[in-house]
Every structure is written in structure tokens, then in C-alpha cells.
Amino acid sequence: MRILVTGGAGFIGSHLTDRLMTEGHEVICIDNFYTGRKQNLLKWLNNPKFEIIRHDITEPIRLEVDQVYHLACPASPVHYQYNPIKTVKTNVMGTLNMLGLAKRVKARFLLASTSEVYGDPEVHPQTEDYRGNVNPIGIRSCYDEGKRIAETLAFDYHRENNVDIRVARIFNTYGPRMLENDGRVVSNFVVQALQGIPLTVYGEGKQTRSFCYVSDLVDGLIKLMNGEYIGPVNLGNPDEYTILELAQAVQNLINPNAEIKFEPLPADDPRRRRPDITMAKTRLNWDPTIPLQEGLKLTVDNFRERMNSK
Secondary structure: OEEEEEOOOOHHHHHHHHHHHHOOOEEEEEEOOOOOOHHHHHHHOOOOOEEEEEOOOOOOOOOOOOEEEEOOOOOOHHHHHHOHHHHHHHHHHHHHHHHHHHHHHOOEEEEEEEHHHHEOOOOOOEOOOOOOEOOOOOOOHHHHHHHHHHHHHHHHHHHHHOOOEEEEEEOOEEOOOOOOOOOOHHHHHHHHHHHOOOEEEEOOOOOEEEOEEHHHHHHHHHHHHHOOOOOOEEEOOOOEEEHHHHHHHHHHHHOOOOOEEEEOOOOOOOOOOOEOOHHHHHHHOOOOOOOHHHHHHHHHHHHHHHHHOO
16 A cells, blocks of 8 residues: 655654554655654665655645555644744644645545643543633644644545545654653653753642553554544543653653652643543554553663664
């Protein structure tokens, strides 16, 4: 099969590309390298079944493919808030362009949406029928509302133009190849602990997150793309941890004597987040398998290797 991955040089996109290439598909990766890294894909560069195109999806592109995994968009607050207008354009114009491509060549289209569409949720855990609690003018809304519009566009293209869509709502994902400076909590803690500086916990660290290892997420994306269920469907690990518990887990893995310092909570930071994955279990037969301790060890090893090689 000929498969397009937008954002294919990014953290999740490169792991997805690895899996698709290993399965024998032809893979075209599009990335503007804002947060993607070519070194994530080095092993495929000379493979005749692999192609990488430096391109910004806010501009149209003509390609012939069977499937589109649409992952392109900065996904961490540090990067999407750095240029919020560009983030909105990527989510709206980029998604329009990719849906237009899928419509033209009759490709199946998977949108990588996000748990951020639920905002700071008032329902716990979050099910797919919950409509969310998003601040439309807050500093995170370029991403939150951008992804909500991307979902709207996907379903409108499905209803109006019969485009074969799939929508995944991705919860916190971690693993090797996360950017050291992406501001996400796992990478922050790992880098701080490896550098011997205090681990920064916001608020009292009582806010919760659920952390899904990247290989589990890739399994879910592929099952969703190749199954019959349109979605939206939550993909994430339902094991819930406080941020302080995560800091302590990283501390114990790297440096049990590392300090933890507390800072004020950022604006619109969700207090609790945990996916209800009943839909993924029943419709996709998907259930994450990698426990946090195991995934963190693999992630720490990768960060240590990259930081030592600089």
C-alpha cells in the first residue's frame, strides 16, 4: 500500500513510519521540520520504498496515495504557543489540504486529533461523547480549537464528499525521540534529572495525566486506520498518575537525590485527564500493554544516549 504520513519526521510520525516500512508499505513522509527531525528517519533514507518531502501542508500538494495519516502539527505547548497563528493555519488549512487530497485520490484519511479537545474536563474519565470545556480565547486554544475544527472538517468531508475518515483522540504519549525542549512533562523531568537540576512540578503536583508509550499508540492508530470504525476514538493509557508521582518515578530511575521544586500552575492547565478507552477496546480490540515503569526506562535510556552524544 502507498501511505502518506504528514509530520512523519516528528516523534509519533517517525515511530509510525518505522512500523509501516517494516510492514512493507511504500511510505511518503511530508514534514516542514519545524519540530520534526530528519535523523528520526535516517535508516529509511536509502530505501526505495521510502520518500521524504520537505513541505508545509498549509500549501496544497498533489500525490497519489491509498491512505493518509495526518499527524502534522506542533503538539506540545512550548511549540504550538510559540507561533499560535501558524498552529491554527496548520490545523485548519493543512487539514483542508489533506482532506482535499484524500477526496481527490479516494484515499482513507486518519486525523490525529487530541485529548485537548476536551479542554479542562468536567467529566472524568473522558468518553468520546463528552463535548469538552475549552477556553476559546486562552493561550492553548490555537491547538485545542484548531483540532476541534480539524475534526469538524473531517466529518463534513465525510458527510458531504464521502471521504473515508478515521478520527483518533490521542492522550499523553511518551517514548524515545521526544524533543528535549518540547516542554512536555515526561521530557522535562527526564532532561532535568539527567542534567542534575531540580525537577519542576507545577502547582502541588496533584493534577493527573495518563501516559501511553508510543509503540502502543502506533498499534492503535494502525488498527483504527484499517478497521471499519470511523471514530472519534480515544487512544491513551487509562492508568492515571499525579504529576508528582511521575516526577518521583523519574527521580527514582535517574537520581533518587534529585530535588523537586514547585512553581505556579500555567493558565488553562487541565486538572485531570484520563481516557475512557471502552470504545477502543470494543471497536478496535486495542489495549495498551507497556506499563509506565518499563516505558520510562526505555525513554530515559534514549534521552541519555542522545544527550551523551552531543
